Amino acid sequence: MTTTHSLTANPVLRVAPAAPAEAAAYFRANLVFHADVSDVAAALTGDGDPGFSVLDSRSTAAWDQGHIPGAVHLPTALIPEQAEQLLDQAVPVVTYCWGPGCNGATRAALALAELGYQVKEMLGGFEYWVREGFAFETWEGRERRAADVLTAPADSQDCGC
Helix, strand or coil: CCCCCCHHHCCCCCCCCCCHHHHHHHHHHHHHHEEEHHHHHHHHHCCCCCCCEEEECCCHHHHHHCECCCCEECCHHHHHHHHHHHCCCCCCEEEECCCCCCCHHHHHHHHHHHCCCCEEEEECHHHHHHHCCCCEEECCEEECCCCCCCCCCCCCCCCCC
8 A cells, every 4th residue: 555645744845846957056056156074175185286275264263273274364354354465366265164053154255255256165164174084273283083973984085975
């Protein structure tokens, strides 16, 4: 016996999925605006120039607590007056802030885009950089924590996504 559920009773399908072409356009656009932590880390640890700059938009106290090695520190409020001295406008910028609960990287990306920079936001922010086990720097030096198995594969560097 087959049970048929009403679409209105199913909270996932209460609003029908987009047509495939619309979904493809949406997800393509999403990738234009976002990069994930593991892709940023792979590009930064690869051979040569990754082709982008990384910008930490948090406060000095947060930067001192830990930041991505090689990142440029530029709090969002200072972007309009200091971006030109710290960033090459011909090089795309990947912004990050604390994590998924913070929209500081989004505000920084907006400020940079309004100044004419090509920009992407790093999903997960500094929180997921650390949780995935990538090296970070503090005022005391370089650190690395074990990867959280809920955010990164336990036995591999590649999640296969």
